[in-house]
Each structure stands twice: as structure tokens, then as C-alpha cells.
Amino acid sequence: MDGDHAACEGALAAGCRFVAGYPITPSTEVVERFAQRIPLIGGMFIQMEDEIASSIAILGAAWAGKKVMTVTSGPGLSLMMEHIGYAAITETPCVFVDVQRGGPSTGLPTLPAQADMMQVRWGSHGDYEIIALSPNSPQECFDLMIKAFNLAEEYRVPVFFMMDEVVGHMTERVVIPEASAIEVMERRWTSKPPGEYKPYAADDDMVPEMVKAGDGYRIHITGLTHDERGYPAMNPPTQKRMMERLLGKIRNNREKLIDVRGEHLEDAEIVVVSFGITSRVSGPAIEEARKQGLKVGHLRMVIAWPFPASVIQQLALRVKAFVVPELNMGQMVLEVERAVAGKTRVISVPHPGGTVHEPQEILTKILEAAR
Amino acid sequence: MDGDHAACEGALAAGCRFVAGYPITPSTEVVERFAQRIPLIGGMFIQMEDEIASSIAILGAAWAGKKVMTVTSGPGLSLMMEHIGYAAITETPCVFVDVQRGGPSTGLPTLPAQADMMQVRWGSHGDYEIIALSPNSPQECFDLMIKAFNLAEEYRVPVFFMMDEVVGHMTERVVIPEASAIEVMERRWTSKPPGEYKPYAADDDMVPEMVKAGDGYRIHITGLTHDERGYPAMNPPTQKRMMERLLGKIRNNREKLIDVRGEHLEDAEIVVVSFGITSRVSGPAIEEARKQGLKVGHLRMVIAWPFPASVIQQLALRVKAFVVPELNMGQMVLEVERAVAGKTRVISVPHPGGTVHEPQEILTKILEAAR
Amino acid sequence: MSKTELRVGGLGGQGVILCGMIIGKAASIYDGKHATLIQAFGPEARGSACSAQVTVSDEPIGYPYVKQPDMLVLMSQDAATQFVPQLKPGGLVLYESELVPKMPPLPAGARALGIPATRFAEELGRRLVLNIVMVGFFAGVSGVLGYESVEKAVLDSVPKGTQDLNLRAFRRGYDFGCELLAKQTQGAS
Amino acid sequence: MSKTELRVGGLGGQGVILCGMIIGKAASIYDGKHATLIQAFGPEARGSACSAQVTVSDEPIGYPYVKQPDMLVLMSQDAATQFVPQLKPGGLVLYESELVPKMPPLPAGARALGIPATRFAEELGRRLVLNIVMVGFFAGVSGVLGYESVEKAVLDSVPKGTQDLNLRAFRRGYDFGCELLAKQTQGAS
Amino acid sequence: MSNESCVADACNIELTPDLAMENPVMPFLRKERIPHIWCPGCGIGTTVNCFVRGLEESGLDLNNVAIVSGIGCTGRVAGYMNLDSFHTTHGRPIPFATGLKLANPKLKVVVYSGDGDLFAIGGNHFFHAARRNMDLMVVCVNNHTYGMTGGQVAPTTPRGATVSTMPFGNFEDSFNLPFIADACGAVYVARWTVYHVKQLARAMKEGLAKKGFVFIEAMAPCPTLYSRRNKLGDGVEQLKYFKEKSVVKHGASTKDVGLTFQGEIVVGKFVDRERQTWLDSMNEHFTGYFGDKYQRYGGNHVKD
Amino acid sequence: MSNESCVADACNIELTPDLAMENPVMPFLRKERIPHIWCPGCGIGTTVNCFVRGLEESGLDLNNVAIVSGIGCTGRVAGYMNLDSFHTTHGRPIPFATGLKLANPKLKVVVYSGDGDLFAIGGNHFFHAARRNMDLMVVCVNNHTYGMTGGQVAPTTPRGATVSTMPFGNFEDSFNLPFIADACGAVYVARWTVYHVKQLARAMKEGLAKKGFVFIEAMAPCPTLYSRRNKLGDGVEQLKYFKEKSVVKHGASTKDVGLTFQGEIVVGKFVDRERQTWLDSMNEHFTGYFGDKYQRYGGNHVKD
Amino acid sequence: MAAVTPAKQARGTVFVRTEVCKGCSYCIDFCPSKCIEFSKDFNAKGYHFPVLTRPEDCSGCDLCGVYCPDFAIFGVRLKDLEKRIQAQRAEDKAA
Amino acid sequence: MAAVTPAKQARGTVFVRTEVCKGCSYCIDFCPSKCIEFSKDFNAKGYHFPVLTRPEDCSGCDLCGVYCPDFAIFGVRLKDLEKRIQAQRAEDKAA
Numbered sequence A, B: 001m002d003g004d005h006a007a008c009e010g011a012l013a014a015g016c017r018f019v020a021g022y023p024i025t026p027s028t029e030v031v032e033r034f035a036q037r038i039p040l041i042g043g044m045f046i047q048m049e050d051e052i053a054s055s056i057a058i059l060g061a062a063w064a065g066k067k068v069m070t071v072t073s074g075p076g077l078s079l080m081m082e083h084i085g086y087a088a089i090t091e092t093p094c095v096f097v098d099v100q101r102g103g104p105s106t107g108l109p110t111l112p113a114q115a116d117m118m119q120v121r122w123g124s125h126g127d128y129e130i131i132a133l134s135p136n137s138p139q140e141c142f143d144l145m146i147k148a149f150n151l152a153e154e155y156r157v158p159v160f161f162m163m164d165e166v167v168g169h170m171t172e173r174v175v176i177p178e179a180s181a182i183e184v185m186e187r188r189w190t191s192k193p194p195g196e197y198k199p200y201a202a203d204d205d206m207v208p209e210m211v212k213a214g215d216g217y218r219i220h221i222t223g224l225t226h227d228e229r230g231y232p233a234m235n236p237p238t239q240k241r242m243m244e245r246l247l248g249k250i251r252n253n254r255e256k257l258i259d260v261r262g263e264h265l266e267d268a269e270i271v272v273v274s275f276g277i278t279s280r281v282s283g284p285a286i287e288e289a290r291k292q293g294l295k296v297g298h299l300r301m302v303i304a305w306p307f308p309a310s311v312i313q314q315l316a317l318r319v320k321a322f323v324v325p326e327l328n329m330g331q332m333v334l335e336v337e338r339a340v341a342g343k344t345r346v347i348s349v350p351h352p353g354g355t356v357h358e359p360q361e362i363l364t365k366i367l368e369a370a371r
Numbered sequence C, D: 001m002s003k004t005e006l007r008v009g010g011l012g013g014q015g016v017i018l019c020g021m022i023i024g025k026a027a028s029i030y031d032g033k034h035a036t037l038i039q040a041f042g043p044e045a046r047g048s049a050c051s052a053q054v055t056v057s058d059e060p061i062g063y064p065y066v067k068q069p070d071m072l073v074l075m076s077q078d079a080a081t082q083f084v085p086q087l088k089p090g091g092l093v094l095y096e097s098e099l100v101p102k103m104p105p106l107p108a109g110a111r112a113l114g115i116p117a118t119r120f121a122e123e124l125g126r127r128l129v130l131n132i133v134m135v136g137f138f139a140g141v142s143g144v145l146g147y148e149s150v151e152k153a154v155l156d157s158v159p160k161g162t163q164d165l166n167l168r169a170f171r172r173g174y175d176f177g178c179e180l181l182a183k184q185t186q187g188a189s
Numbered sequence E, F: 001m002s003n004e005s006c007v008a009d010a011c012n013i014e015l016t017p018d019l020a021m022e023n024p025v026m027p028f029l030r031k032e033r034i035p036h037i038w039c040p041g042c043g044i045g046t047t048v049n050c051f052v053r054g055l056e057e058s059g060l061d062l063n064n065v066a067i068v069s070g071i072g073c074t075g076r077v078a079g080y081m082n083l084d085s086f087h088t089t090h091g092r093p094i095p096f097a098t099g100l101k102l103a104n105p106k107l108k109v110v111v112y113s114g115d116g117d118l119f120a121i122g123g124n125h126f127f128h129a130a131r132r133n134m135d136l137m138v139v140c141v142n143n144h145t146y147g148m149t150g151g152q153v154a155p156t157t158p159r160g161a162t163v164s165t166m167p168f169g170n171f172e173d174s175f176n177l178p179f180i181a182d183a184c185g186a187v188y189v190a191r192w193t194v195y196h197v198k199q200l201a202r203a204m205k206e207g208l209a210k211k212g213f214v215f216i217e218a219m220a221p222c223p224t225l226y227s228r229r230n231k232l233g234d235g236v237e238q239l240k241y242f243k244e245k246s247v248v249k250h251g252a253s254t255k256d257v258g259l260t261f262q263g264e265i266v267v268g269k270f271v272d273r274e275r276q277t278w279l280d281s282m283n284e285h286f287t288g289y290f291g292d293k294y295q296r297y298g299g300n301h302v303k304d
Numbered sequence G, H: 001m002a003a004v005t006p007a008k009q010a011r012g013t014v015f016v017r018t019e020v021c022k023g024c025s026y027c028i029d030f031c032p033s034k035c036i037e038f039s040k041d042f043n044a045k046g047y048h049f050p051v052l053t054r055p056e057d058c059s060g061c062d063l064c065g066v067y068c069p070d071f072a073i074f075g076v077r078l079k080d081l082e083k084r085i086q087a088q089r090a091e092d093k094a095a
């Protein structure tokens, strides 16, 4: 099964029952499979007239109670930016799948990149927070997709599933566990009756409980700055309260949200920081370097946003250098640099996309770091 | 004259003769004035059906030879993201005016923020570079707008004019010099004849010369990765060559593009780094701190992107702390932190927007920095 | 006096910003001073509270906000309730007397002068000119700016075809102001 | 052998990826090995050059790219020109004999076997099954995977309603491969 | 409510303060949010009265009615209705409503928004939802301009009208909304002005009862921007114009109902036809394809 | 060109290699980019032949003709034409072309794109440009699907056809493109199939000569995705269908020319009328408003 | 507001929330019985509001209520008013 | 490609760029004179391409050229061909 199809299966397993999408290479196979699978599962797929429509149709569906997703690639994602902000401010659980291709603009439609990493963090106007995951195999497209949906429900933020063309079109065996073995997070439905419920009142964990249209709560949802009742309240104190919660629910849970995979980190003097397909491409370079006697470790970010700064900070105290290969001209490396805060060297291994790094390119930088 | 109107006058003075726009508070006055002024000047204003259309209509007009601009605010800007990438990859000179309001989403339509700073840098998919200016008064809306147009022509990148609601609606006297006293950069027209000209061949300065439709050059322009002839060539080497130039023309000119205004920097132990309206709001706080005997300097970024990292790095070697107030929850401060690289303290003074900082808030942080 | 700070407050639709704008313009263009005007309006630019902050100064103006106004021009009860407490001791309040029935306690030495501007405007045929009546009143009693300057600023700021009406509104407010001052002075003497 | 690397190359529309996919599937699902397939296709997924990289291994596969293939399946001259130089010494090349008129020099010990697969496919009635003929040929000569595994993988991968035709195409290629091997063995003997 | 005054002596019941009557529209509104933000004489509020009356007479369970608005003055309607209500983004109420409806087909979903929202930035969604016959009732308050942003030219601004971005008069042709809705496949198309309160309320009721894509154009004055800038007086003057220049033509060919600046207004119910909704088409199609294996999505509809 | 072969003996001239003939379309194409990317039997290339012939006969100075495409298989047309040519973003060729045209009114601007590009994501721009009567010729190659991305459902996919995102058959109604164009105000509307090469070429010529918003629908096979998935054979089979099921009806009411799956196809020139273009309206309006102070934008047009 | 004494034949009456009225005069202009007029006073926002000056003519048809964009006025037939009030009284007692 | 000898009455002929032909058969099916057929050979991409098998019937109408989606074939009337060739010769000499 390829990564695109595995992602679709993951979404189904996570309980996703509503997808609206618009075709775009190299992501289309995800929705094509969904369209194939859903009629007999009891859900809904609709191909909308564009990405703008898709990205808000899913938000409507989420407020009718469904777990929802849309799927796209860079150009489509650029069109969804307004609704990412809308999802963030209305705290609508939703998953955006981005199968990254070469950019900017139409760029390299059929070739890989990892150059939308900053975009998903910053692409909508105003301040907000999101979560972004980065799978590196079809199996992970399945497994992490379930995690993506669970996080969307847990934090009520847009969650980005950052695939790339290689992972999307890579075919490997995928093991799909029994449904009973899959941990699925249900929506945080309120237990409060209509009169007492306020859509945006939250307790300490900062994530409000949810209801859906049709249940008699007569909720109001708006993209304007709003109070706990969900009513527009366009004044600085309300803005402050709302923003502190919108950002706080992620920023305060940064540590909890860390998902990194380490290899050889115990004795590492040089750490390669990678994510997605690049984590597999780094493999041979790291092996080769270790063969040459260098103490090279590997830190792979499964969750790229929020950025696992504390992990890097810890490592920065004891390693000699970080090497950061990514299929873009230097994006996540900026975060690494910031976290490292001058404690040690950070070596970027940028790549314009269209293909993956040659392991040799990464090796060269590792050797440079060792010098 | 208010900032919005001054920005319009600046654009006219810079030679802007084509504006396509779509109304949005608090930016609309810019295009309303343009619509008023242009018939007798010999130019064109068209209100399009949305921001997507506006943002590409200007690119069409640029390729017909005009100096062009569109004007919007956050939600509209989010819709323009695809075309920012298109402008970047096609190297179309253009100016995007963003009169920033509170966000995210519809947020606070009539109230100020400076929270689109990261968006203009990163909001479109893929890698690219832009320039962003940040005026702090109606007079600067005029003066810097001319600079914005000149930079668009010089580097052939989208240039962002990052106003905010306060500056846009602030009324002050604006002195408009004689046309002859205004330095206007003309388009870099080629002198080559049709057979010899290649749209994307550039010499050392990396910026290709331009032609326009209708002149017999029979150019081809595409958002796909392209070669020097402008023809699609979707392969990694072409991508590499193209990307290196697209990014290089800004990254290599970073130092040249620095435009910061310093005050009391000579003896400063604490430096307030600000931009736009916040630079005026910081004034009383800095004065007060100096009255209290603290050596506080002020660094104001007139050009925020590319970020003046080298200036900060220099200062970082000798100051005790940076204080970074901005009308957002911490955006440009991330760049400051990265540039400072642990050399000294960086204190963020975030603000959720909707109004400006109380000078007292900034003062408090300055005092904290002094401790 | 090197700096005068002024706040105009009322409701969207009353022409609050224009009122502040005319005063600022009179100061900066016709009286050769520096002036900065900041607007603050409600969520939708209509109906809700709305205010203008005007700083007039001999020096260039950095910080543009008005924290402690020397003068207030008030056209709604809400504006009065909100802004009067910020007034500088000894400051001056000009207010629409029918729309501000309850004047909050004034700071030490401050004075408040009312004018039924809406009614005057209605008498003149268009309630919309209420703000120009207030401008006239300001010119009549404040003593900060010359009559001519303000009159020119009014003419410069209103749509063509309405200049006559607006001049009458201005005059009505000005005259009322002068009379009131005269009366007060008499009373005081 | 713990790892076999394979590259299939041709033009969009020839079914290059499916060809690689079937081989990978046969290996991973029916022969219990690990397999990874990476696609590389041209700008628009049609017309231009297109290739699949298949790694079949007893161990889990990390790096998924094929740098030095053990085997090549080639369906166009361009693919031959590009990929033959990467072939491992001693490797095997299977190619469409009418579409690859000029075979580049092979590395030491390598062999190249041709099949007029397009013509066979046309004879079977649909030139589209040319890729399945190639798969059959692969099964017949490569010796990496069992006939049954590959046959099952074919059946599993083609649209319903075309299984018969595809089986015949598979068989045609397989038989031709076996014959060719037999002939070569005879020749060699 | 204590601040309501009544001519109590008119009836033979003594009105004590606790008996003061509440406006019968109040239960349909989010009372705590009144007064609303609309200008004096703005016609939007009047359309809301008509909508409330239509809702009331429709007999629908209000817990199953949702309202979706875009951004604009009209876009604020959702926020005042005591229903599940969604204030979305500019131009996008229709796709949001589409998701809401398809995810819970039991909801009656009403889209209530302005002419700019629905036909400028949001035009494409309108056209496609009509094509699909998505089961939505779309109410467009047409005030010929963008009210919220200060009166710019809209695709509904008649030629000759002055608006802020056509400061010397609009020289563009405007859309004929009923015609467009008809051409794209709407099953119910009507136009009324806020002068026609009874008819508009009836259209709302009919629209709520109808299955499929329903379009109701409600012409309304924007005295603050459109009327004033065009020297047309205030709201009441516009209503008088509506009264004088309207001609009721039920079943009129939508081609012929275009509007001109202060010209004749053809009002009435223009289209009322039957067409399978998107969801019904899907259910029927899948039932045909999969037979018994297929579970009708959204439950079994009672054939009405 | 040396790799062209000729039955030279047929004429009494000896053909030496340097005399080998070039295809007469070549000067209109970017030769160096041929062969193109389109599939065997893809109808897009045939429409290009017709366009070239229309261009040739139009007598236009090719230096003043610009072509703008969106993204898609058809979107690649711009890149093959030896004109000032712009390959924009998906769905946006019309607003780009609008900017190009308005910034230099002397250009004849042709928009050449696919059905998905122009009517799905780009629908709104089409409708508004038609409303404004923007002086553009829009050619839509309608292959009933999204070719470039692998054959998904388009707003032009007939009910009943199978496409990748309607894997069990499409149950949506499709747009009737000429009707929509007509409803929005296009001044010239025609439909032909690539079977009708002569008529299509003539329509292109007429369209190029016409001032205002021109719409030409060119039905074309997408053998790789649409035909094959629907078991309709390859391109030539589709052309035969076009031949058999087409009925020429010039002036047919656009309402009646909707398409069905493999059903009858009404072809012809449906609309040919006069309406002031946006730019002419502006110029006339401003001249009226400002009198002599106003300089006609884009220079003085010679009447037609 | 002070109550106005109606003539005997009154069949309806109106309730006004004067504070939310914006003085648009719709109720006044479109009252079929022409029984309401503007107040001389301003409300807090500076608007004149409607007063029932000819209560004897009011039919309680509620057209004023349907027209009023601010939900500031509504008319009621006296018959219905009685019923509503009795219903409310009954409710109050039950509670 | 080898030239084919036409009968006397030939009025036109065709040129084919065999390498860019994709074998769609439009030219063959829609040639009004039915004078072209597929080759037995493949071109480099594996397609059969058209050959003029009945040159005597070719009118040079160029319908094949208009249909060909790959710009791989075109027809020309012999009269025009002569003119074009002479023109070209003349040009060559001038140069």
C-alpha cells in the first residue's frame, strides 16, 4: 500500500467520516481511496469546487459532529490559509493533510519537498498555534494519522499531517491492526445541559468542551474575537483572554506534545535532526559516519510543531554540532538555531527539492561538523 | 492626511498606475483614494471579485508593463498566498499593502495588530524571499511607499508594505515633495533584442532584465520550475539553479537591504527593537527609562524582512539585553533571539492586539532587563 | 502652551472622527502646529462607541495617544462616563447637553459647557451636521484655535454642495459658544 | 541474497510503476520479504520518462532509493541510456527489444535479455498490457521470485474484468522468458 | 420587559410591570445581544422580522434549524438568531453550510448573507451549490453595496449608482441574481423588498418547507452608505421607492427581472420546481449500485 | 526539417533535405518544445491546430496577441504557443488576463484553459469577467474531467460517467457551459467538438475578431482517463461519437444545449451580440463625467 | 412613557422599547392606521421614537412590528393581549 | 521514411514527423480520401505512424494536419508545395 492510501486508511481507522477535497498532485490518491471506501462505511466524501470550499466544508461538518479531514498539497494549502485561522479561532477539530511537493508556486507538481513546514506554522494572518506531524513511511501514514486525529480532538486545533511526495507514493507493506487495538480519542462532548453550557468556557487544561449543531444548545460560533459564550466582543481584554487560551493550550503543553525518535543519542557528539522522508535518507549517511568512527546520533521529529525546543536545548549542552538536512532551503533549521542559542554549531543541509538528498551530501556535512 | 491616503499618494508618486483591490477594513481607504485620483492621472483601478483575483490581476498588469499594487488586510492576505508564491517564482515586481488588524481569522476588524509579520515571510508554500517595510506615520506611508516600489523593481520580488490600523487611520500632516525631487526606480527593461533575450537569464546581481507583453519578445512565463528561457523544466538541477537565484538575490543583498533607525545606540546597554507603530509607542517608555538613568537605546526596523540580523548580532556583543515589543504574541522576537544566539538576553513584550502597548508595559520590561 | 490634547467621543454616525479631524486640521495646516489624530471606532464603524484623540503641539509628535486630555468634546452619555475621569485638572468639557444627561464629577478646576447640538442641527434641517455644530462650539469657547482657521478647516473637510449648510451649523455652534461664555463671564462678574 | 534492487524505466503510459509494484508486491506479500517501491515520474505523470525503484530485502528497509540496481526492466531507449550505466556488475537487464534499439555497454558480467513486449501486447489485443508481458518476462528469467507469487500479484493488481487478458499477457512474457533462457543455456552449453 | 411601554388602558386588564409584554420576535433572537449593530433604517432588521415569522409558521423544531452567515452587515444575522448559528468567513457561508448539512442531513440549514458576500467573493460557491441542488435555503439581503466596509461597488450595484470605489458613478453591469440562481438550477427563486414584509415572510416560510436549493433575494436599503451617497434620502425614502416601483410578477421569466438604478423592480416568486437534491441523488445512486449493502446516508427520508 | 518525410516524387520538384517542409503550424508554436506532453489521442492538440488557423486568418499582428492559461493539461497550451504566453495558477487565468488586458488595451488577450480550471476553481472569475464584458476570448477545452490530476469529477462531468472521485459513477448534475456564459453576459458563445475542426477554426477566427467577452467551448477527448475509465475506447472512438451525436443548431437557445453522458451534442454558434466592453464603458463614462480633462485610457479606439 | 388614553373603539395597541429605537420612522410611515408619531424627546442615542398618538385607530395589526428593523416596537390586538396576559398570570401562579 | 511512388493524378501529399507521432489514428480515420495507413514499424516511443499508401488519392487538403494533435503530419497541395519550394529557393539565393 502506498503512503497516500495508508493515510486514508489511518483516517478511517481514526473515525474520520467526512472528507471534502479538491484534487491536487501528489495528494489526490488519498481522497480517491476515501471516495472508494466510504459509501459502505457510512460517511461522506464530497469533492468541492476548490480548496477554499473544501477547507471550510470540513469545518461545517465538524460542527455537525463529524471527525473531518481535507487533503491537499502546497498550492491548495496556500488557498486554505484563511480557514486555518478560522479553525484555530473557532477551535474546530480538524486534520489537514499536506502531501508536499516542490515549490514555490506550481513548482514541481510530481516531485518531493518539505518546504511547507513554516507555512503551516505561520501561513494564516494573526497569532495562533497548530500541531504538525511528519510520517516517514506508509506504515506511519497509517499510525500517525490516528494520532493526528486524536490530537485534533484533544486540543481542538487544526492538525497538519505533513507528508511529502516520496512518502505519499512510496509503496510498502502496511499492517492495519484490529479496530479494537486502535486507541481513538472521542470528541470532548460536554455533559452540561444547554442552559449551563458555554462554548468557550474552559477549565485549567484550556480546551473547552464541545457540542454539535442540532442538539439544542443554540450555539454561536464566530471568527471574530469572542467571549466565552461565543459572542463577538471586539475589545482588547476579550482578545487577550481568548488569545492566551488559544495559544496557551498548545504552548503550555509543549513538553507533553514532544514526539521525537532518537538513535545513538547517548554518546552522540554530532546529532542529525531530521523529519519525514529525510529521516530515512539520513540513515546511510549516519551509518557511514559511524563506520568512520564518528559519534553521530539521530534525532527525528515526529511532531515538528510545536517544535521540540527543550530536547534540542538539552542536547545542545553536550553535543558538538547539529546537522539539519531538510528538503527546503532552511526552515526547521531556524528553530534548531534558536533553540541552540549559540551553545553549539548548527549546520544546515538545505535542498531545493525535486528529489531527496544524496546521502553523501549529508555525510559531507557530518564530516564538516566533526572537524 | 491619514496613513491610508498617504500610502495611496506614495504609490502614485512612485509611478504606480494599476491597482486591483477588494475592500477590507482597515485598508479600504487606500483604494478608495486611488479610485478617486486615477482617472485624471491616466491609470487604472479595478475592484475585482475577491482578493485572489486582485492579487493576480496586478501580476498580469505588471507583465503588461505597469507598476502595480494591491491593498488588503489579514483575511485578504491569507487568500493571496498562492499568488505571492507565483509573483516570487515569476519574479514579478509588485507591492502588497497589508494594513494589519487584529487576528486570527476575522478577529478585530477595526483594531490594530502587527501579527502578519511571519505570514508575509512564510505564508506561501515552498521557499521564496520577499521584502517587507514597516512605516510608522502617514509621512512614512508616503516616503516608504516609494521605497517599496523601488525595491520591487530593483529585486523583482513581492514587496510588502506592512501598515497597521493605527498608522492607516492616523492623521498627520504629510509633505509631498515635487515629483522631480522623488527618486523613482524604473523597471529594469532589457536592451537586448528579441532573439537574444532570455527572460530568466541574469548576471551577477541575479536579477534578470524584464520585458513586457506586446513588445515582440514572445515570452513565456510560468509558475512551474523553469529554465532561463522561462520554459518549464521540472528537474532537480533546474530547480536548484532557479531557487538559488530566487533566494540569492535577496539573501546575498541582505546587508544592502538593511534599513534600521537607531537612537541612543552608542552607549546603550538595553536596546528596544521595534517596528511600525510600536516604535512610536516605545518612545515614552524609553524616555522614561533614560530619565531613570538607564542606558536604553532604540533600534527601529524600517525594513523588517530581510531581517537585519547582522545589526542585532553586532549589538548583541555589547548590550545587556534586547526588549522586543510588538503587537503580536511573539513573532519578530524569534528572529531577534536567533540572531542574538544566546549572547545576551532577549525579552519579548508580546501583545494580543486590539490596541497598542501601554508605554508602562514596555517600561516594566526595560526595567526587568536592567535588573 | 506647547501641547494640547483633545478627545472627541460619541457614537458612530455622529461624525466624531470628522469633528476631531477638523480641529486637528485647523491646528496643523492653518495654525502651523503639529497635530496627530488617532481614531478609535467600534467593531463595525457604526452604532457603537467611537472616539478621536487629537494632539496639537509646537513640536513633532512621537507618542500619538491621548492619556490625559486637556479638552473633551462629548456627544454621548457613554463617552462622558468613560472619558471625563481622564480629564486633566483644570480641563474643559464641551458636551451635547441632551445626550449627556448625567455629567460625571469633574476633576479639580475643570469646567463643562453644554450645547443642544442635535436639536440645533435638526433645526438647520439635517441632524448629521451635529458634529459641525460641536466644532463651532469648540471654536467659540476653547480659545485654542482661531475662528478663521477652524472655518477654513470645516470648508475643506465637508462634501461640496453641503458647505453652506455646514457653515451655518458651524456659525450656530460658534455663536452659542460665544454667548454662553459671555453669559458665564457676566455671571462671574 | 539479503537485498535485491531493481529499477523499472520507461515512458508514462507504459505502466512502468505498476510493473514495479507487482514485482514488489509479489516479493513482500507473497514471498514474505520486505519491499519498498519508490516512483519517479515526469512532470505530469504522462508521456515523459518514468521509473520505479524497488528494493526487496529480508530486513526492514531504511533508505528506499536504488543507487546500483541488480536488475533493470527497460521499456524505452531513454531509460536504457540513463539506467544501464548504474547497473551492478553481473546484473541483469530485461528490455523491450523494439523500443531499445541501442543498448549501452553493459558493466562487467552483466547480461541483457530482450523481448518484443509491445508487439506481443498488440497481438493479445491491447498494447496497454505491455507492462504485464514484461512482468511475465521478469518472472521467467530473473529467478528472484516464484511464478505463483508473481501471478497472484498480477491478479491482485489489475482491474477486474481485465484479469484474463492480463494473465495471458503474463504467461506470454513468462513463456518467452523461459524459452529464451533455455535457448541461451543451450547456446552456452 | 420593564422598559417596554404600553397603552395599557386600552384593554381592560391592568398591566403591572411583571406583565409587561415582550416583543414576540424575542424568543427567536439572542435577546442579550439586542440592540444590534445595524444603522438607523437599515433594512436588514426588517428581513429578520420576516424570517422569524417564516420560521414561526414553518412549524420546524428550532433545535434542528441552523443558520450560517458570511461576513458583512447582513453576515451579523446569524449572531442574533437564537438558533445554532455560524458566522463564518467572507464569502464562504455556503460551503460551510454544505458541510454542516451533509454531516447532519436532519438539520434545516439556512444561509443568510449579503450580496457582496454571496455574489462577489462567494459567487462560485453559490453557483456550484445551486448546480448540485444542495438542500439549503439561501437568503441574500441585497443592499446593492458592501455595507460593512463602507459602501464599495458590488456585483449588484446598478450602473449609474455612486459608491466609494466608483466615486464618479458605477459603469459596470450588475448581476441579475434571480436569473443566475435559476440558470444554475435553484428549485425556488423569489425576490421581495423589505417593503413587502408579508410576502417576504411568506417566501421565507415556503423556502423553509422546500427541499433543495432555495434562493430568496430581499432588497433592503442601506441608508448610511448607499442611499445617502446617492442622495436617495434615508431608509424610509428607499422603502417608498420600493413600494412605488415594484411590480409583482409571479412566474416572471428570470431573464427579465434585472434591476436598474432606481428603476422598476419586478418582485414575486419566479421559480418553484422539483429536482433531486445532491444527497438524495447520492443515496439513490449508491442504493442502485450497491443494493442492500448500502445504508442510506442520513437515515431514511420520509417521502413527503 | 530534416526528420520530415515527404512523398516528394508526387510533385515535379526534387526535394533536397534543406527544402524539407515545415508543418505550417510550426511558426505559431514554440518548436523547440515539441513534442508536447499530451497523451496519444488527446484532443487538446487538435484544438490548438484550430486556434492556429483562426489566428492565421484573423490577420492579427502576433506581437499583439497574448495567451493566458491556468493549470491543467489544457493549461499547457500557453506554453506551446509562440506568443507572449502566461501559464498562471489553477483557476486564475481570467483575472490575470484581465490585468494584462486592462494594463495594455492594445493586446488581444486569449484565455485558453480546461473545464476544471475555468469552471470549478475558477468559476467565479469567469462569471464576473462575463458580467463585466471584459474584452477577452476564452477557449475552454472541455474533456469532462480533470486530466492533469488523473481524472476526477469536474463540474462538466456528465451524470453517469465514472471518474476517479466518483468511482461508482457521477451522481452530480453538470453545468451547461454555454448557458452559463450566456446568462452572465458573454457576447459570443459557441460550442464545437474537435471532430468539427473547420467550424472550430472559424469560431476561433470570429472570436478573435469580436470585441468583448467571447466564449468558445471545444469538446475534446481525454482518452487516457475519461474515455478509458468509461470504456469508451480511445480518442478516435470519442471523435466518432462526436461526429454521430452532434447536431448543428446555430442560434439555439443556450438553455437547451446541456450535455448528457454520450448523448446528443448540440453544436453551433449560439450567441453573437453587441455590448459595450468594461473598458469602453469606463472611457465613455469618464469622458461624460470629466469632459476634456479626461484622457481616454488605452488610447483612442478606432471604431471596431 | 406615560400611557395615553384611548378612545373606546381601540382594537389594538403597541409596545415600544424606546431605548433601542433608532428613529427610522418605518413604523410611523407604514402604519396603515397612521396612529403613531415621533416623540419630541430624544432617547439616549439622540433619536426621536414613536408614540401612539391616535390609540383609538390602532388595530394591533403589528405591521409596525414587522417593519421595525430594531425590534423596538410591536403591535398587539387587545383580544390577544388579554389572552397572553391571562396565560402568563396562570403560569405565574403555577410556578 | 522512404518515399512512395504516387499515381499520376496525385494532387497533394503529406509530410510526417514520424518520431513525434503517437499513433492516435485521427489522420487515418478522418482523411476524406482514405489514403493513409499505419506503418508496421514502431517509432522510438512504440507507436505506429501513418504512411501514405494511396498517394494518388491524396488531395493535399490538410485535414490530417488539422486533426493531428501532435503536429506530426500535414498535407499540402502540390501546387502550393511548388510555390513554397520556389519561394524558399528564392529566399535562399537572396541570402
Ligand SMILES: Cc1ncc(C[n+]2csc(CCOP(=O)(O)OP(=O)(O)O)c2C)c(N)n1
Binding pocket: B022, B023, B024, B025, B051, B075, B076, B079, B106, E071, E072, E073, E074, E075, E089, E090, E113, E114, E115, E116, E117, E118, E141, E143, E145, E146, E147, E148, E149, E154
Ligand atoms: C477575505 C475577506 N475579504 C474582505 C473582507 C472585508 N469585508 C467584510 S464585509 C465585506 C462586504 C460585505 O458586503 P455584503 O456581503 O454586501 O454585506 P453587507 O454589509 O452589505 O450586508 C467585505 C468586503 C473580509 N472580511 N474578508
Ligand SMILES: Cc1ncc(C[n+]2csc(CCOP(=O)(O)OP(=O)(O)O)c2C)c(N)n1
Binding pocket: A022, A023, A024, A025, A051, A075, A076, A079, A106, F071, F072, F073, F074, F075, F089, F090, F113, F114, F115, F116, F117, F118, F141, F143, F145, F146, F147, F148, F149, F154
Ligand atoms: C490551487 C491548485 N489546486 C489544485 C491543483 C491541481 N490541479 C492541477 S490541474 C487540475 C485540474 C485540471 O482540470 P482541467 O482544467 O479540466 O484541465 P485538463 O487537465 O482536463 O485539461 C488540478 C485540480 C493546482 N495545481 N492548484
Ligand code: SF4
Binding pocket: C046, E037, E038, E039, E040, E041, E042, E043, E044, E073, E074, E143, E147, E148, E221, E222, E223, E224, E225, E226
Ligand atoms: S452600513 Fe448599511 S447595511 Fe450596514 S448596517 Fe448600516 S445601513 Fe445597514
Ligand code: SF4
Binding pocket: D046, F037, F038, F039, F040, F041, F042, F043, F044, F073, F074, F143, F147, F148, F221, F222, F223, F224, F225, F226
Ligand atoms: S490526461 Fe487526458 S487531457 Fe491530459 S493529456 Fe492525457 S488525454 Fe489529454
Ligand code: SF4
Binding pocket: G012, G013, G014, G030, G031, G032, G033, G034, G035, G036, G057, G058, G059, G060, G061, G062, G063, G064, G065, G074, G075, G076
Ligand atoms: S399595530 Fe398596526 S395599527 Fe397599530 S400602530 Fe402598529 S401598524 Fe399601526
Ligand code: SF4
Binding pocket: G020, G021, G022, G023, G024, G025, G026, G027, G028, G049, G050, G064, G067, G068, G069, G070, G071, G072, G073
Ligand atoms: S420602526 Fe422601530 S426603530 Fe424605526 S422609528 Fe419605529 S420603533 Fe423606532
Ligand code: SF4
Binding pocket: H012, H013, H014, H030, H031, H032, H033, H034, H035, H036, H057, H058, H059, H060, H061, H062, H063, H064, H065, H074, H075, H076
Ligand atoms: S492531405 Fe487530405 S487527403 Fe491527403 S492524407 Fe491528409 S487528409 Fe488525406
Ligand code: SF4
Binding pocket: H020, H021, H022, H023, H024, H025, H026, H027, H028, H049, H050, H067, H068, H069, H070, H071, H072, H073
Ligand atoms: S494524427 Fe498525428 S499523432 Fe495521430 S496517428 Fe496521425 S500523425 Fe500520428
Ligand SMILES: [Mg+2]
Binding pocket: E072, E114, E115, E116, E141, E142, E143, E144, E145, E146, E147, E154
Ligand atoms: Mg450588501
Ligand SMILES: [Mg+2]
Binding pocket: F072, F114, F115, F116, F141, F142, F143, F144, F145, F146, F147, F154
Ligand atoms: Mg478538463
